[in-house]
Amino acid sequence: MVVAILVAFLGALAAPWVFRWLGNAAGWGLALLPLGLAVYFASLLPDVVGGQTLRHSLVWVPSLGVNFSFYLDGLSLLFALLITGIGTFIVIYSGGYLKGHPDLGRFYLVILLFMASMLGLVLADNVVTLFVMWELTSLTSYLLIGFNHSEFRSRRAATQALLVTAGGGLALLAGLILLALMGGSLEISELLGQGQVLREHPLYLPTLILVLLGAFTKSAQFPFHFWLPNAMEAPTPVSAYLHSATMVKAGVYLLARLQPALGGSEVWSSALMVFGLATLLTGAALTFRHTDLKRLLAYSTVAALGALVFLIGLVPLTSYYAAMAFATFLLAHSLYKGGLFMAAGAVDHEAGTRDITQLGGLFRVMPLTGVAVVLAALSLAGLPPVLGFIGKEVLYVAALQAAPAWMVGLAVLGFAVGAMLALLLVVPFFRGQPPQKVHEGPPSLWLGPLVLAGLGLLLGFFPGLYNPLADAVASAVKGQAVAYHLKLWPGFNPAFLLSLLTVLLGVGFYFLYPRLRAWMAQEPIPGPENAYVALLRGLMRLAAGVERLLQSGSLRAYLVWTFGGLVGLVGLALFRSGVLLWPAGASSPTPEQVLLLALMLLGAIGALRLRSHLAMVVVLGVVGAGVALVFLLQNAPDLSITQFLVETLTAILIALVLLQIRNIGPVPRGRWLDKVVALGFGGLVTLLMLGVLAQPLELHLSQFFAQKSLPEGFGRNIVNVILVDFRGLDTFGEITVVGLAGLGVWVLLANGRASGEPSPNGNSNGRSDHEHPDS
Known part of the structure; x- marks a missing residue:
C-alpha cells in the first residue's frame, strides 16, 4: 500500500509532462494511473472479504511514534475502489470536458494529487498521517474549486471551502491528539479496540466534539453545509469527483472509521x-x-x-x-x-x-x-x-x-x-x-x-x-x-x-x-452562511484594527509594544516561578560601585527630562561609561575598552543621523507610557539577572574553554580565543551583519544628500521651514 500511494503521488507530479507529450489524448493515458491502482486494490478483495486486515508501516518520526502506517479492511477498501475507480472515469471525462483549456495540464496535476491525498486519507492508520492527508485534500480541493481563478465567484467559493474545512481540520487535529493520549497510541487500528476505555475517559466529550467538528465541516453537515453548493463554481469534473464520491465523504469515512472507538x-x-x-x-x-x-x-x-x-x-x-x-x-x-x-x-x-x-x-x-x-x-x-x-x-x-x-x-x-x-x-x-x-x-x-x-x-x-x-x-x-x-x-x-x-x-x-x-425565491432565507459572512467581516475589521494599532509606522510605538510584551509575558513567567529577589550569599556593593550606579541612574533620569535628542544621546553616554567602569572594577579591562568604544561609536553615529534630520522636533513631554515600559523592562532584566545568579554556577563549559584555549587556540585571553577560534564563523557572521547594516545606512544617507530628498515637512535637504539656507 505504501508503494501504491507513492506511485499515485509520483504519477500526479508527472501529469503535466504526460499532457505535453500526449496532448488531447492525455486524459486516456493518465487514466491508466487510477485504473492500475483500482486493479491493484481489486486484487486484494479476496483477502479482505475473507476477514483479513492488511497493514503496512514506514517509520517517519520514531521518537514520537509517528509512522506512515496504512491499514486496509472492508471500509478502507471500498473507499479506495471508489476513489480510483471513479477517478479513472473522471480523468477521461476531464480530457473531453476541458479540451483546449490552456491550464489543462495543471488541472491533471492537481486532481491526481487530490486522488493520491484522498487515497492516503482512507488508508491511513496513524492519526498524524491521517491529518496530513486530510489537510492535503483541503489544499488540493481549494486549487480545484478555484481552478477558474480569473473569476471572482470561483475564488470566493474556493476560499470559503478552504476556511470552513481548514477550521474544522484544526479542531480535528486537537481531537486526534486527545484521542491518542486517551488510548495511549497513535495507531487507529489499536484505538478501535479500546472503545470502553475511551468512552469512560474524562476527555471523551471534548474529544468527541472536536472530532465531530472536523467531520461535519468536511462532509458539509448542518450548519456547515453551505460551502458545498457554492463550490459548484468549480468545473464539472471537480464537482463529480470531489463533491459526490470522495472529498465530501471524508468526514463520513472518519465517523465510520472511529465508530467502534467513539x-x-x-x-x-x-x-x-x-x-x-x-x-x-x-x-x-x-x-x-x-x-x-x-x-x-x-x-x-x-x-x-x-x-x-x-x-x-x-x-x-x-x-x-x-x-x-x-x-x-x-x-x-x-x-x-x-x-x-x-x-x-x-x-x-x-x-x-x-x-x-x-x-x-x-x-x-x-x-x-x-x-x-x-x-x-x-x-x-x-x-x-x-x-x-x-x-x-x-x-x-x-x-x-x-x-x-x-x-x-x-x-x-x-x-x-x-x-x-x-x-x-x-x-x-x-x-x-x-x-x-x-x-x-x-x-x-x-x-x-x-x-x-x-x-x-x-x-x-x-x-x-x-x-x-x-x-x-x-x-x-x-x-x-x-x-x-x-x-x-x-x-x-x-x-x-x-x-x-x-x-x-x-x-x-x-x-x-x-x-x-x-414561494421560496421571494425572500432570501437567512442561515448559517450569513453568520459565516458576518464572522468573516468581523475578523477583517478586527485585523484592520490590529494593523492600525500595531503597524502604525512609528518606531516608538513598535518599541513600546515589543518591550511591553516582553515585560508582560516574561514577567508573568518569573512571577509564577517564584524567582528570588536577591541571591543567597551575594556580597554587598562597594562604595565605588554605589557611586557609579548613582551616576548611571542620574544619567538615565536626565535623559528622560531633556527635550533635545542630541542632548539625550550625550547624557545617555554617562550610562554607557558607567557600565564600562563597572567592568573595569570587576577586573575585565577588555570588556571595559570594548564598552567604551561601542558607546563612543554609537553616540557619534546617532549624532550624525540626527544632524541629517534637522526638523525632527523636540522630544514630547510626558511620555508616561514610555517611562512605565522602560522601568518595567529594566526591572525585568534585573529580576532575570538575580534569578540567574541565584542558580548554582555551572563551571563545566568554563573549565573546558580554560583548558583548551592555550593548547588549541594559542591564546591566554580566553574570551578572545572563544570569539576568534571557537566561535570564529559566528563572530564573522555578526561582523558581516553589522557591516552590511552600516553600509546600508551610509547608502541611504548618501542618496538622500545627492537627490535632495524632501524632508517630512515638504522641503528638500532636510531643512525646516524657518531655517535659512546658510544656517
Whole structure:
C-alpha cells in the first residue's frame, strides 16, 4: 500500500509532462494511473472479504511514534475502489470536458494529487498521517474549486471551502491528539479496540466534539453545509469527483472509521442522528430554490451525506441493519451521483445551459447520456431494479428498528425530495424540443456516466456480487462480524411501504415544485452562511484594527509594544516561578560601585527630562561609561575598552543621523507610557539577572574553554580565543551583519544628500521651514 500511494503521488507530479507529450489524448493515458491502482486494490478483495486486515508501516518520526502506517479492511477498501475507480472515469471525462483549456495540464496535476491525498486519507492508520492527508485534500480541493481563478465567484467559493474545512481540520487535529493520549497510541487500528476505555475517559466529550467538528465541516453537515453548493463554481469534473464520491465523504469515512472507538454512547448516537437528519432536511428543502442542474445535485448530495451520518448514529442501536445500510447506500450514492454530475456537465457542454427550464427533448439527440441519466435517476429516487432501491430499503429497516417515529417520518420527507429531483432530471430528456445543434458528446463525456449507472443496475439485479464486500464494510463500521443477505425484492414489509410513500410524495412534490420554488425565491432565507459572512467581516475589521494599532509606522510605538510584551509575558513567567529577589550569599556593593550606579541612574533620569535628542544621546553616554567602569572594577579591562568604544561609536553615529534630520522636533513631554515600559523592562532584566545568579554556577563549559584555549587556540585571553577560534564563523557572521547594516545606512544617507530628498515637512535637504539656507 505504501508503494501504491507513492506511485499515485509520483504519477500526479508527472501529469503535466504526460499532457505535453500526449496532448488531447492525455486524459486516456493518465487514466491508466487510477485504473492500475483500482486493479491493484481489486486484487486484494479476496483477502479482505475473507476477514483479513492488511497493514503496512514506514517509520517517519520514531521518537514520537509517528509512522506512515496504512491499514486496509472492508471500509478502507471500498473507499479506495471508489476513489480510483471513479477517478479513472473522471480523468477521461476531464480530457473531453476541458479540451483546449490552456491550464489543462495543471488541472491533471492537481486532481491526481487530490486522488493520491484522498487515497492516503482512507488508508491511513496513524492519526498524524491521517491529518496530513486530510489537510492535503483541503489544499488540493481549494486549487480545484478555484481552478477558474480569473473569476471572482470561483475564488470566493474556493476560499470559503478552504476556511470552513481548514477550521474544522484544526479542531480535528486537537481531537486526534486527545484521542491518542486517551488510548495511549497513535495507531487507529489499536484505538478501535479500546472503545470502553475511551468512552469512560474524562476527555471523551471534548474529544468527541472536536472530532465531530472536523467531520461535519468536511462532509458539509448542518450548519456547515453551505460551502458545498457554492463550490459548484468549480468545473464539472471537480464537482463529480470531489463533491459526490470522495472529498465530501471524508468526514463520513472518519465517523465510520472511529465508530467502534467513539460510538456506543448516547451522545454519539444522538448527535449524529440529529445533525444527520437536520442536514438531510436542509439539503432537501433548499433543493426547491434552484433550477440549475449542478445546484440541484449539490443540495441532493448534502441530503445524502446527512443520511449517511444519520445511519452511523444508528449503528450502535441496531443489530447490523444500519451498518449494512451504510455500506449499501454509500456505494449506491457514489455511483449515481458521480454519473449524474458528469451527465449534467455533458448536457451543459453540448447545450450551453444547465437550467432545467430551458432543456427538453434531449433523449433524441443525446441517447447515451439519456440512458445514463435515467438509470442514475432511478437509483436517486430509490426505485427498483437498481442498487439505490436496495440501499434505501435497508436504511428504512434500520430506521424503523431504532429511530423514533418522528425521525422516520422526516427521513421519508427528505428522500421524497430526492424522488422529485429524479423526475426533474429525467423529464427534460423526454418532454419538449431539443435545442438546435445539440448532439451526443465524445465518448469521454458519456463513458463515465454510462458505466457508473450501469454498475448500479447490475448490482441491483445481482446484489450478491457486492454482498461479500458489503459485509466486510459493515463489519468494520460495526466493530464486529456482520453477515446480511442483500436482495432486490424484500417482500411486502413496513420498509417497502415507506418506499412507496416516498415515491408518491416525490411525485406530489414534482407537481408542486414551480409554486414552492416561486414561494421560496421571494425572500432570501437567512442561515448559517450569513453568520459565516458576518464572522468573516468581523475578523477583517478586527485585523484592520490590529494593523492600525500595531503597524502604525512609528518606531516608538513598535518599541513600546515589543518591550511591553516582553515585560508582560516574561514577567508573568518569573512571577509564577517564584524567582528570588536577591541571591543567597551575594556580597554587598562597594562604595565605588554605589557611586557609579548613582551616576548611571542620574544619567538615565536626565535623559528622560531633556527635550533635545542630541542632548539625550550625550547624557545617555554617562550610562554607557558607567557600565564600562563597572567592568573595569570587576577586573575585565577588555570588556571595559570594548564598552567604551561601542558607546563612543554609537553616540557619534546617532549624532550624525540626527544632524541629517534637522526638523525632527523636540522630544514630547510626558511620555508616561514610555517611562512605565522602560522601568518595567529594566526591572525585568534585573529580576532575570538575580534569578540567574541565584542558580548554582555551572563551571563545566568554563573549565573546558580554560583548558583548551592555550593548547588549541594559542591564546591566554580566553574570551578572545572563544570569539576568534571557537566561535570564529559566528563572530564573522555578526561582523558581516553589522557591516552590511552600516553600509546600508551610509547608502541611504548618501542618496538622500545627492537627490535632495524632501524632508517630512515638504522641503528638500532636510531643512525646516524657518531655517535659512546658510544656517
